[in-house]
Amino acid sequence: MPQMRMSMRKRQVMEAYMFLLPWMLGFLVFSLGPLLGSLYLSFTQYRGYQAPSWVGFDNIQRMLFKDKLFWQSLKVTLLYAAGYLPLGLVFGFSIALLMNQKVRGILVFRTIYYLPSVVSGVAVALMWQFIFHRDFGVLNAILGWFGIDPIPWLLSERFALVAFVIMGLWGVGSSMIIYLAGLQGIPTDLYEAAAIDGATVWQRFWRITIPMMTPTVFFNLVTGLIGTLQIFATAYVMTSGGPNYATYFFSLNIYDTTFKRLEFGYASALAWVLFVLILILTLLVFGTSKRWVYYEHDVERRPA
Amino acid sequence: MATRTTTRPRIRPTEDYQPTVIGGHRQTSAERALVYMILLLGALLLMVPFLWMLSTSLKPLGEVFEFPIRWIPTRIVWSNYADVFSKAPFGRYLLNTVFITVVAIVGNLIGSSLAAFAFARFDFPGRNLLFLVMLSTMMVPAWVTMIPTFIMFNYFGWLDTFKPLLVPAFFAQPFYTFLLRQFFMGVPKDLEDAARIDGCSTFRIFWQVMLPLSRPALATVAIFSFFSHWNVLLGPLLYLQSQEKLTVSVGMLFFQGEQGTNYPVMMAAATISMLPCLVLFFLAQRLFIQGVVVSGVKG
Numbered sequence: 001m002p003q004m005r006m007s008m009r010k011r012q013v014m015e016a017y018m019f020l021l022p023w024m025l026g027f028l029v030f031s032l033g034p035l036l037g038s039l040y041l042s043f044t045q046y047r048g049y050q051a052p053s054w055v056g057f058d059n060i061q062r063m064l065f066k067d068k069l070f071w072q073s074l075k076v077t078l079l080y081a082a083g084y085l086p087l088g089l090v091f092g093f094s095i096a097l098l099m100n101q102k103v104r105g106i107l108v109f110r111t112i113y114y115l116p117s118v119v120s121g122v123a124v125a126l127m128w129q130f131i132f133h134r135d136f137g138v139l140n141a142i143l144g145w146f147g148i149d150p151i152p153w154l155l156s157e158r159f160a161l162v163a164f165v166i167m168g169l170w171g172v173g174s175s176m177i178i179y180l181a182g183l184q185g186i187p188t189d190l191y192e193a194a195a196i197d198g199a200t201v202w203q204r205f206w207r208i209t210i211p212m213m214t215p216t217v218f219f220n221l222v223t224g225l226i227g228t229l230q231i232f233a234t235a236y237v238m239t240s241g242g243p244n245y246a247t248y249f250f251s252l253n254i255y256d257t258t259f260k261r262l263e264f265g266y267a268s269a270l271a272w273v274l275f276v277l278i279l280i281l282t283l284l285v286f287g288t289s290k291r292w293v294y295y296e297h298d299v300e301r302r303p304a
Numbered sequence: 305m306a307t308r309t310t311t312r313p314r315i316r317p318t319e320d321y322q323p324t325v326i327g328g329h330r331q332t333s334a335e336r337a338l339v340y341m342i343l344l345l346g347a348l349l350l351m352v353p354f355l356w357m358l359s360t361s362l363k364p365l366g367e368v369f370e371f372p373i374r375w376i377p378t379r380i381v382w383s384n385y386a387d388v389f390s391k392a393p394f395g396r397y398l399l400n401t402v403f404i405t406v407v408a409i410v411g412n413l414i415g416s417s418l419a420a421f422a423f424a425r426f427d428f429p430g431r432n433l434l435f436l437v438m439l440s441t442m443m444v445p446a447w448v449t450m451i452p453t454f455i456m457f458n459y460f461g462w463l464d465t466f467k468p469l470l471v472p473a474f475f476a477q478p479f480y481t482f483l484l485r486q487f488f489m490g491v492p493k494d495l496e497d498a499a500r501i502d503g504c505s506t507f508r509i510f511w512q513v514m515l516p517l518s519r520p521a522l523a524t525v526a527i528f529s530f531f532s533h534w535n536v537l538l539g540p541l542l543y544l545q546s547q548e549k550l551t552v553s554v555g556m557l558f559f560q561g562e563q564g565t566n567y568p569v570m571m572a573a574a575t576i577s578m579l580p581c582l583v584l585f586f587l588a589q590r591l592f593i594q595g596v597v598v599s600g601v602k603g
Contacts, residue, residue: 015506016426023419023438026475030453031441037452095346101339111589112347115354118585118592121535122553123574126560127357130567138356141373170353177593230445233537237557254447259542264451271447278443 042269047262059269070270072245073253074277076161080249081228083165088224089217091172096179110180117174125237128167129154132238139166154239157246164247167234175220182216183209211294218293222285229278250274361385361571368567384572388559391569394576396548397555404469404540404551405533411473412480412529413522419476420484421510425496435485442478446538454542468543473533480525487521488514524591531581552577 017024042059046052063070099110131137132153140150153163186209194204232251235241241248241256254274257267355375360368361384363377388394422428423435457468491514499509515522540551556577559570585592 012426013428016422016428016431019418019422019426019510020434021418022415022474023422023476023481026415026472027438027441029456030472030475031444031449034449034452034456035444037455038448038450041451098339098343098346103336103339103343109343109347111586113350114593115582115585116350118531119535119578119581120531121537122556123535123577126556126570126574127353129560130360130571131353131356136369136371136567138352138373141371142352144372170350173350226443226445230447233553236537236541237560251445251447254450258451258454264455268448268451271445271450275445275448278445282443 038268038271041265042272044265045263046265048264052265055265059266062266063269063273069245069248069253073248073250076246076248077229077231077250080161080164080168080231081225083161084168084228085221085224087165087169088172088175089220091169092175092220093179093213093217095172095176096183099176099180100183110177114173114177117171117177120171121233122237124167125234128163128170128234129238132163154247155243157244160239160243160246164231164234168228175224178220179213179216182213186212214293215295218285218289222282225281225285226278229274229281357571357575360568361575363568365566365568381568384568385576387566387569388573388576392555392558393547394552394555394573397550397552398576400466400549401534401551401553404466405530407466407470408473408533409526409529411470412477413526415474415476416480416525417484417515417518417522418510419481420488421514423481424485424488425514438476438478438481450538450542457543463543464545464549465543466549469533469539477529480528483525483528484518484521487518491517520591520594523588524594527584527588527592530584534581 041052043054043056044052045055045058095113099106099113131139134140134150134152134155137153139153140148143151151159153159190208190212191204194208199207230251231249232255235247235249235252236255239247241252250270251274254267254270257263257270261267359375359377362380362382363374363384364379364381367374367377419438423431423438453468457463460467462468462471495513495517496509499513504512535553537553540554544550544554556573559566559573
């Protein structure tokens with residue numbers, strides 16, 4: 001007699017794949033497919049009207065040896081990351097420490113500090129563009145109270161990136177809130193035990209708070225890195241990469257190469273370089289994490 | 305439910321235990337005063353951009369260029385806000401953005417919860433590998449897939465339609481799938497088992513048992529999805545062209561005139577565009593912050 005019913009197990013697996021179908025389709029059509037497509041294109045010259053022609057490693061060679069804009073956009077992006085990430089860490093962490101205080105009204109403060117993180121995109125860029133205005137902007141007006149001469153923020157090669165870092169730090173609330181959650185996850189009995197053993201405040205900070213927070217720092221560092229290297233909208237709106245390419249972020253370079261210079265092959269190669277760069281830097285952080293990230297299950301735990 | 309505006313610390317210090325800034329002993333009142341001072345100063349600094357935007361959006365054009373700064377306009381010029389709608393089809397942009405955002409949120413919820421259910425409740429060959437593959441796609445910059453995707457949508461004839469912005473939303477987003485899976489795994493299985501014994505199909509269990517139980521998680525995903533679709537620039541910039549199809553994010557660029565930018569009107573447009581985000585944040589603060597925290601701590 002033919003088997004009338006599939007076995008339970010088989011049916012379960014079938015059902016699971018039914019539920020996964022939308023993701024798998026999307027993965028193939030919108031992730032894997034385009035990913036392989038752009039990998040292929042990055043070895044070609046393709047301007048849209050003719051079929052792509054294979055050029056091997058020409059695009060990479062051009063990038064490394066002939067394309068000043070590639071190096072400039074790489075420099076800008078890495079400089080920004082090097083400026084923003086450490087400052088974001090310090091500010092985010094310190095504000096989280098303040099927010100962890102049990103003082104009256106702290107919830108209102110948390111809301112206020114988090115607020116800048118809920119807005120983003122073009123509106124924020126337009127707002128900051130005006131804030132940074134050399135003559136009528138509020139930033140120079142405030143600096144003026146302290147006797148500082150007007151700074152031509154977005155118009156100056158020297159200060160434009162600094163302006164982006166300042167704007168980035170305004171949104172530090174999003175990492176602050178994660179640090180705060182990390183802080184609140186530290187069991188208070190650790191502090192109490194340390195206090196009983198006579199540890200000073202500083203000792204407790206360095207020996208308990210900091211080690212317990214390293215996984216959170218690690219998380220923020222990795223996500224921050226991935227986000228920072230792809231910054232686009234604000235630069236597109238505020239400076240379009242100027243002045244003189246001082247804020248020509250890598251993503252702007254990809255965008256221009258695609259839609260202004262119509263070099264789809266070369267733009268794909270650029271995008272892949274960005275991808276590989278993100279992978280390498282992330283792996284680097286992961287690689288060093290064993291040395292500085294502390295996970296509770298690394299050490300023997302007493303039974304709860 | 306959503307109006308409560310507190311984030312609750314998950315571990316409550318005992319009554320006489322007051323952690324100080326660096327974690328330790330009872331606070332003196334001098335320390336507390338210092339903390340307040342710093343907190344207030346910081347809060348003020350962070351609010352300046354918003355206040356400045358709001359103040360500018362209500363000024364007569366001439367007062368923008370006054371020195372020293374005039375914070376309170378001599379007269380409130382509401383017409384700046386009317387100008388936003390008369391100088392550009394801003395109402396149309398708003399409608400488009402609302403439509404795209406709502407459809408995309410629904411799509412995100414459906415697609416991601418289906419996949420999350422599979423990862424949370426089924427045991428099948430390759431599950432962990434597939435989950436890993438899904439998570440790793442979060443690391444792929446949109447820039448890498450942009451050109452082939454653009455060519456593909458062009459081939460479909462989808463340029464200058466909403467389809468490139470809507471259709472992909474229906475296929476599970478990795479981050480949302482991850483969030484929902486975490487939540488689903490925490491839902492007790494008893495109810496599902498009971499439903500199964502009563503002869504419920506798996507899909508009905510998903511639809512009528514799991515999803516209703518997961519409202520908080522679904523709401524969190526909906527909120528995240530709202531913020532990302534409301535604010536996004538790149539997609540609409542690439543795929544929309546006709547004036548009447550633009551979203552707020554692209555349409556707003558119109559106010560950034562090359563010369564003689566009308567700052568009050570531009571700031572009014574920025575204010576209008578930020579307003580839904582701010583309102584939603586105040587309404588759903590608890591859910592929102594919970595979501596951020598879950599993704600950060602358990603991630």
